[in-house]
Amino acid sequence: MTDSVNFDEIIDRKGTHSAKWDAMEPLYGVPADGGIAMWVADMDFRPPTCVQNKLQEMLDHGVYGYYAGDASYRAAICWWMKTRHNWEVDPAAIFTTHGLVNGTAMCVDTWTEPGDGVVLFTPVYHSFAKVIKANNRRVVECPMVVNNGRYELDFDSYDDILDGSEKLLVFCSPHNPGGRVWSRDELEQVADFARKHDLILVSDEIHHDIVMPDQTHTAFALLDNISDRLVMMTATTKTFNIAGSHSGNVIIADEKLRGEFETRMAALGLSANSFGLHMAEAAYSPEGAAWVDEMVAYMDGNRKLFDAGINSIPGLKSMNLESTYLAWVSFEDTGMSPEEYTQRVEKTARIAANHGPTFGTGGENYMRFNLATPRALVEEAVERMKQAFGDLQ
Numbered sequence: 001m002t003d004s005v006n007f008d009e010i011i012d013r014k015g016t017h018s019a020k021w022d023a024m025e026p027l028y029g030v031p032a033d034g035g036i037a038m039w040v041a042d043m044d045f046r047p048p049t050c051v052q053n054k055l056q057e058m059l060d061h062g063v064y065g066y067y068a069g070d071a072s073y074r075a076a077i078c079w080w081m082k083t084r085h086n087w088e089v090d091p092a093a094i095f096t097t098h099g100l101v102n103g104t105a106m107c108v109d110t111w112t113e114p115g116d117g118v119v120l121f122t123p124v125y126h127s128f129a130k131v132i133k134a135n136n137r138r139v140v141e142c143p144m145v146v147n148n149g150r151y152e153l154d155f156d157s158y159d160d161i162l163d164g165s166e167k168l169l170v171f172c173s174p175h176n177p178g179g180r181v182w183s184r185d186e187l188e189q190v191a192d193f194a195r196k197h198d199l200i201l202v203s204d205e206i207h208h209d210i211v212m213p214d215q216t217h218t219a220f221a222l223l224d225n226i227s228d229r230l231v232m233m234t235a236t237t238k239t240f241n242i243a244g245s246h247s248g249n250v251i252i253a254d255e256k257l258r259g260e261f262e263t264r265m266a267a268l269g270l271s272a273n274s275f276g277l278h279m280a281e282a283a284y285s286p287e288g289a290a291w292v293d294e295m296v297a298y299m300d301g302n303r304k305l306f307d308a309g310i311n312s313i314p315g316l317k318s319m320n321l322e323s324t325y326l327a328w329v330s331f332e333d334t335g336m337s338p339e340e341y342t343q344r345v346e347k348t349a350r351i352a353a354n355h356g357p358t359f360g361t362g363g364e365n366y367m368r369f370n371l372a373t374p375r376a377l378v379e380e381a382v383e384r385m386k387q388a389f390g391d392l393q
């Protein structure tokens with residue numbers, strides 16, 4: 001072990017402009033004092049020492065001017081994708097955006113026109129629909145099905161949903177929420193679907209490093225005959241808990257698509273934040289990799305504890321996570337109205353968790369709980385949920 005991060009340490013984030021802790025009361029009515037923040041996807045842990053040291057070096061130097069010479073940054077990304085994902089990236093294929101919500105918006109802006117359809121497999125990360133709608137494009141929802149307690153894609157029904165006005169598919173791999181790690185066979189089917197409907201395929205792989213020990217993520221770029229329509233999106237931000245650095249990578253192998261994206265980046269005057277670049281380069285290193293392995297093992301422990309507790313409450317069902325630290329809990333079998341179970345989570349258990357319907361069709365009757373917090377808080381959350389739903393025991 002090259003790092004000495006104690007994931008059990010409870011770090012008070014209140015009053016630090018933390019969205020997760022400081023916005024939970026206005027958004028969910030759960031005061032941070034006494035409440036548990038289990039919503040927005042960031043972790044309550046410090047990033048690896050290699051990232052902290054890089055920031056300290058910048059602070060010690062004390063001059064924060066424009067950044068130049070990104071060859072070592074690009075090399076670090078290529079190294080990470082090769083060693084962790086067996087994916088050879090051409091350094092020239094990498095764009096740096098202001099995060100991956102921005103990356104998604106840039107793809108919508110580059111390859112669609114107002115009124116065009118953008119396909120999503122729902123329920124899915126809510127900001128996709130937000131940026132699609134904000135750009136006056138149409139969200140075309142293709143609902144996933146739950147089979148044996150996990151999400152699956154139902155291509156037979158999707159062909160009838162599309163009407164030919166769709167230009168883009170935003171795919172989440174691994175999937176948030178529900179944590180599916182898609183098999184190679186499933187990815188082939190997604191690729192066939194994109195070809196059949198002539199869609200540009202944006203694969204958001206922001207969660208690709210947080211994959212449970214018994215699972216293997218396949219980068220979409222490893223598939224054959226898809227690069228002419230494929231846009232990959234990756235980031236250090238979820239993996240290393242540095243979302244505030246607002247930095248992400250859009251990686252485009254195809255020269256024509258790359259040129260189109262580059263033109264829009266230039267037209268919008270976008271360039272990267274030096275803090276994000278420095279942090280990413282430091283993170284994509286052997287020290288960063290060792291930290292990620294420990295973090296994932298810790299998260300595996302958290303999700304096992306959470307699932308065992310939640311699934312012991314009659315009527316509640318936590319989906320088995322193959323990836324991510326975002327537990328997806330169904331309240332359907334409680335027979336309660338969404339108002340009632342939400343009230344119990346927020347007012348009785350004093351937990352702020354995301355509301356399922358914000359993730360689109362299929363999210364009704366679910367709530368999403370962020371488990372990236374010290375285990376003692378996960379234990380406390382489980383106990384509170386058992387009490388809040390105690391009459392179901």
Ligand SMILES: Cc1ncc(COP(=O)(O)O)c(C=O)c1O
Pocket residue numbers: 041098099100101102125172176204206207235237243246247248
């Ligand atoms: C699938 C997915 N994409 C993108 C993001 C956010 O990306 P960023 O913070 O880089 O805008 C999230 C955050 O939870 C996510 O789950």
